[in-house]
Amino acid sequence: MTALQSPFARKLGAFVALSATEITAIDKLHARKKQFPAGRDIVHQGQTNQSAYILASGWACSYKLLTGGTRQIVDFQIPGDFLGLRSVLFRTSDHNIEPVTQLEASEVLASDLLETFSNTPRLATAMLWAASRDEAMVVEHLVGIGRRDAKERTAHFLLELGARLKLVGLGTTSGYDCPLSQYLLADALGLSAVHVNRVLRELREEGLVTFQHGHVEIHDLDALVLLADFDKTYLDHDGPLLK
Amino acid sequence: MTALQSPFARKLGAFVALSATEITAIDKLHARKKQFPAGRDIVHQGQTNQSAYILASGWACSYKLLTGGTRQIVDFQIPGDFLGLRSVLFRTSDHNIEPVTQLEASEVLASDLLETFSNTPRLATAMLWAASRDEAMVVEHLVGIGRRDAKERTAHFLLELGARLKLVGLGTTSGYDCPLSQYLLADALGLSAVHVNRVLRELREEGLVTFQHGHVEIHDLDALVLLADFDKTYLDHDGPLLK
DNA sequence: CGGAACGTTGATGGACATCAAGGCTAGTGG
DNA sequence: CCACTAGCCTTGATGTCCATCAACGTTCCG
16 A cells, blocks of 8 residues: 555555555556646547546546537546546547646556556456446436436536545535536536526525536535435445455 | 357457457356346346346346436347446446346356456456447437437437447348337437327438338438438447457 | 626527327237 | 227327527636
8 A cells, every 4th residue: 555546546446455566557557647738639539549548637528529510528537537548448539538627647558558457457357347437427427418407417417526526535515616617517418508507597596506716615415416316326335346 | 269159259359359268258157047028127226236147139228217207218238238237346236227128138246257357357358348338339328318409319329229230130231120119219318208209200201211110121321320420430340459 | 908708698489398189009808 | 709908109289498599797818
């Protein structure tokens, strides 16, 4: 157990109890640290031979563009998250990744990843776990867009984000900082920016949650959970599942 | 290369070139074959210590229930697909699985799976690949619900299903058999059954595709692909990615 | 100071849900 | 063999949630 583990190592460690060798292998993935400015995509839909990244600081989002010009944001990534796994596993990327803020991330080449899997195979299992958690989030997102109305959906989104940020120490039960614009929110929630604005106002006027000036303040957690039908079990679990 | 591989082995083999030992390990997962009647759930949301299954014949769907009583179908599974991976990796299941038709599937216990990963570690990597492909489908589904209108969405769904069935030899470019009711379609597409009916009629009247009596007949593939903005690269790729 | 990006609010319209009713088919029991 | 039921499909009428269009305010930064 090293003194200072990366958030990423901590995340994998939640699934598989890691040996010293395995932790070292993870650390090696952090060798090539890079900076990216906000707004310029770092992975493009259709591009081949992309790298993946481990996010150290800042926020990113992964999205898909449709021919109509609209886009759908699939997920936001926060520190400790892995970016662009699918772009590496498949030769060509099926989505874009855009930094929402300036960000710092370690580049992971396809060869790095496959080598790591072959040298420390339990890390492949750990990654499978982490990827499955990500999939669970996408699924929850899908359910929200398919069957929740705008208000429930927005509430659910804010709650999920809060829960995730709390897990990496970037938020509390009562609130968190959030650099997302209403336009980004709209593209994630499958709504128009105008409507997002109205919904946020309603939520604020009803005393449930305030999202203003880059900060989310949760006023009535219970009511919000009830409204959103939020169940956080898919995000959390206790202790490594594989010894 | 054995003479008769299971569809599941074939699928994993598409990602990782499999050795004889690895193929044997996969075959062992098929030991406990079971039958399930249509309509009765085989995995329940919230249940713990579930098994996973490899689907041999028949169709299933995985879905989530909301407190309002509505449901969202996340995906349909067809022969060769793995059911309930997340129910096994996490101790408690975050979704339900319902057989759409009568089906035949091999039960895979959590211990079977972890043992397989530890004995033949490259299979963990292969599963990661397969899970990522599934995630790509869910993502595409999310994009559809978020940003495509009912007609585009329905067209996209029918095309994706066709492409998947074709990969396992259950369909051609011109059509396939499909046991899904309009109610199931509605729950998958995030629409009402009534509206699904209207959309199907429009698609039929425009000479694009006919879905009647359990059969989908594609009349104008190009027009359909154009309408749905369908790009099948996320489903397909050529040759094993890991030698 | 001027412009860009974002937030806010009102007015209008459309896509889709909901309600309602009826038809078709297959299975069931008298 | 025919009533009866249960699913599923089909179509029309009405309503609503949210998109779209338009305009203006605010903040920030060059």
